[in-house]
Amino acid sequence: ERESRKRKKRNNKKRLKEVSEPTKEEKAVAKYLRFNCPTKSTNMMGHRVDYFVASKAVDCLLDSKWAKAKKGEEALFTTRESVVDYCNRLLKKQFFHRALKVMKKKPEKDLKKEKEKEKARSDSGKEEEKKGKKEKEKKKDSEALDTKKEKEKNDDSPGSPKKKKDVKKKFKLEPHEDQLFLDGNEVYVWIYDPVHFKTFAMGLILVIAVIAATLFPLWPAEMRVGVYYLSVAAGCFVASILLLAVARCILFLIIWLVTGGRHHFWFLPNLTADVGFIDSFRPLYTHEYKGPRSSGKKSSGDKADGKSLESSKAQKSDSEDKSDSEKKEEEEEDDEEVVKETERQNSDTEDSERREDEGSQHSNGNDFEMITREELEQHTQDEEEEEEEEEEEEEEETKSLTVET
Numbered sequence: 001e002r003e004s005r006k007r008k009k010r011n012n013k014k015r016l017k018e019v020s021e022p023t024k025e026e027k028a029v030a031k032y033l034r035f036n037c038p039t040k041s042t043n044m045m046g047h048r049v050d051y052f053v054a055s056k057a058v059d060c061l062l063d064s065k066w067a068k069a070k071k072g073e074e075a076l077f078t079t080r081e082s083v084v085d086y087c088n089r090l091l092k093k094q095f096f097h098r099a100l101k102v103m104k105k106k107p108e109k110d111l112k113k114e115k116e117k118e119k120a121r122s123d124s125g126k127e128e129e130k131k132g133k134k135e136k137e138k139k140k141d142s143e144a145l146d147t148k149k150e151k152e153k154n155d156d157s158p159g160s161p162k163k164k165k166d167v168k169k170k171f172k173l174e175p176h177e178d179q180l181f182l183d184g185n186e187v188y189v190w191i192y193d194p195v196h197f198k199t200f201a202m203g204l205i206l207v208i209a210v211i212a213a214t215l216f217p218l219w220p221a222e223m224r225v226g227v228y229y230l231s232v233a234a235g236c237f238v239a240s241i242l243l244l245a246v247a248r249c250i251l252f253l254i255i256w257l258v259t260g261g262r263h264h265f266w267f268l269p270n271l272t273a274d275v276g277f278i279d280s281f282r283p284l285y286t287h288e289y290k291g292p293r294s295s296g297k298k299s300s301g302d303k304a305d306g307k308s309l310e311s312s313k314a315q316k317s318d319s320e321d322k323s324d325s326e327k328k329e330e331e332e333e334d335d336e337e338v339v340k341e342t343e344r345q346n347s348d349t350e351d352s353e354r355r356e357d358e359g360s361q362h363s364n365g366n367d368f369e370m371i372t373r374e375e376l377e378q379h380t381q382d383e384e385e386e387e388e389e390e391e392e393e394e395e396e397e398t399k400s401l402t403v404e405t
Contacts, residue, residue, distance in 0.1 A: 032064055054185070252267075263289060
């Protein structure tokens, strides 16, 4: 019995050694899979872990060098099933383990809030559709403004359904009871974490640099002088950048005070911005004028159109931070103002035409009166002349009669 127990213990130890001690080939495959298979990181049991999907791991190994046959040797991976069997071996050697995705449940308060938000969105969508119909009817009267607004909006048409943002569902990982490798969307968490060659090389270079810095007194004189001049040059460069940053602020303040805040001039505007080294020196300067702009005299119609366009642009810039319903209400008000202004312009033109017609009628009447008066005066003058001639003839007759007597 003792011997049988000892044999069992020996066999168990051998099995554990076979399972726990991976071969060089398995280590190479696991290392290739670790650095080439796409992984994601998340929290599991309070620890940060990296996980991968089984189907992507199978695709990665089928594209590796072990899937190609060499001279006198067969390929290690020929089908997806062979890859799954080999990954099961790696799972038993504890290179990774299977995990289970558990979706996080939201509390009841959050669910109620989401339902209320959805109801509000549906109501606002109906209102927007009604407003869209009204706007279409109004847009028929103002075609010129519609063309400009369509160019600025492009896709923001009223009453159009909004695209819902893709909300990522939150989940957490938990260890799975059945530790098997299956080809599909199963999730596996990495246990094997080898050191990458780049990190090893960077660490080695850092150690050598520290040792070399500590041995600075033993360096040759020429190298020490060269390092001294390099450090002085680097210090001068940093100091010049700091002085430039202060000088550009002083220059901006002087120009701002002299011009009364109208001119904003920045020398090297990206010097202190979060950009690259070369981009921090581009552009050389920027200038903005924020004072009152003088505009020439225009007709009343042009001024009204300009004011309506400026007011619409200002309202658009202010309404970018507002909700969509407020935007559309403001657009409706703009359209109503434009329609009213066009009606006023039309009424003004009609009134001016009527006045001109009336003026022309009055002028024609006065001319007619003047003509009739002249004709009457001429007629009266003719009559008076005829009467005088008759009187003269009568007088002559009377004189002749008297002479005869």
